[in-house]
Amino acid sequence: MIEQNALREIIEQVLGEMNVSGMNAAPKTAQTGVAAPSTSGSVAVATKTTIDDGFIPDVTDVDIRKQYLVENPVNGPAYAELKLHAPCRLAIGKAGARYKTDPMLQFRAAHSAAQDAVFSAVDTAFLEKMGFFTIQTMCDNKDIFLTRPDLGRRLNEEAIKTLNEKCTKNPKVQIYVSDGLSSAAVAANVADVYPSLVQGLKSYGIEVGTPFFLEYGRVGAMDQITELLGAEVTCVLIGERPGLITAESMSAYMTYKGTVGMPEARRNVISNIHKDGTPPVEAGAHIAEVLKSMLDQKTSGTELVKA
Template sequence: MSEKDLRDIIAQVLTEMNVSDGATASAVEAAVAGKASPQNGTEIEDGCWDDVAAVDLRKQYLVENPVAKEAYYDLKQYAPCRLGIGKAGARYKTLPVLEFRAAHSAAQDAVFNDVDQDFIDKMGLFTVQTKCDSKDTYLTRPDLGRALSDEAVATIKEKCKMHPTVQIYVSDGLSSAAIAANVGDVLPAIEQGLKSYGIDYGTPFFVKYGRVGAMDQISEITGADVTCVLIGERPGLITAESMSAYIAYKATVGMPEARRTVVSNIHKDGTIPAEAGAHIADIIKKILDAKASGTDLKL
């Protein structure tokens, strides 16, 4: 910001405060001089904050003069929790507050943003939609997120292979960020794993505004032996990119939740996406061998 810009801003503020012209001129000069003077103890410099979202919480320890820093630091390595962040008097320090707000913003974005259509096209997926007509409806009417629209049913019947051994599909769920961050590695890894086992799978696709329960109707439509959905998890303040895979053997509408097998916490700081894909393929094979899933499956 130039000195002229600073003068104009200060003069405008003082004018709005009904300060006289003489007082305004004096105040402007004092403010500009104060900014330029090194005597006021304030250093103004151009630049920006480091990315607070990139801080590794496992390595962050802000307590001053700790009693057992090494032991506490070792405990922090087990989970990226906001512990040992220190305080400024009775309040949190600035950096942890900014990190918290950044994480909260990322979680909100993950919930309210849609999965980018270019990404869906890049993955070679066609799109169908549940009975939810908007994100607001999706968030307030979970029941509509478990049922496909009539158009979606017709599209799946038209474009999907019927009666595959395995039907895999992707759904946004509660985190579009999780889909964008993980599906590109997980889906190919699952397909490769199934091919190595000699297991055939149907045509993958994308379900917009989908809940986990939509897989039951999809199972009935396609007639698949095993149905697997890759879906975004509800984001938290540690990560907004966590995805889960829900898998069920011969799923039917209205079946108990206990019949689902789940692989959760798929993200770069949890279960690595490529490894998760191979693991999911292995679980699908075990489900097919046992003809059971959920609590009926003994892994």
């Protein structure tokens, strides 16, 4: 084990040359159980590793609307009050020219959550609980989905077959769920938006087609589905591209007799559905009303006169 000893010598030498005052004990504690000669001549103390019961606080637990970090403000309470209105990274103070540690960690945590939302899949147990079967677009995985938007707008062979087999044809309203760019949004909101939407339609006496889940789906896929099923009105609940404020925001896109290749101006959207935006349950109720006015007015998009 000459190599190991040589390596240790090099490390000790480097650390010795750095000569960080007060840091002399550091290399020794790192070598647990090994009695190494000390370069600085101090006595080596064998240390035991102890495990605390403590924990590092979760940075994402902080409500940034309520966090106010400016030191020596002219009127802190007034600024804090303003901050309550929006989840922006304001009044986070600074350490010299840089962010403070806490906002820095929050920022990175938000960024990670956004990445996770895009790259993770929707839990199959959740979809089963909702009673949704799953179909796929022509994308086979997330990489293709992200790099080939065109394939995310087209169903694969299997999906077409499954829809033909399982779905009620020519429904007044066809609702389905799609991951889009945030699986986290589907997990966070669909359990509240979907039943509230169906209940809203029910209160208007409008029947709903067979629901399902489309994996690797982009918004445009709804037009192929509309044509395939002969739906009068189609609504997709789809995860939005995550931001640093929330990774759980969902949109509802809606069309009246959509067709593949139609102008985008014929589509309506309700966006920003999440617990700190439009509350999911109330959003469902509102979407039901928009769908009803599409059926009443027999149109959608910019032509639709909103009540």
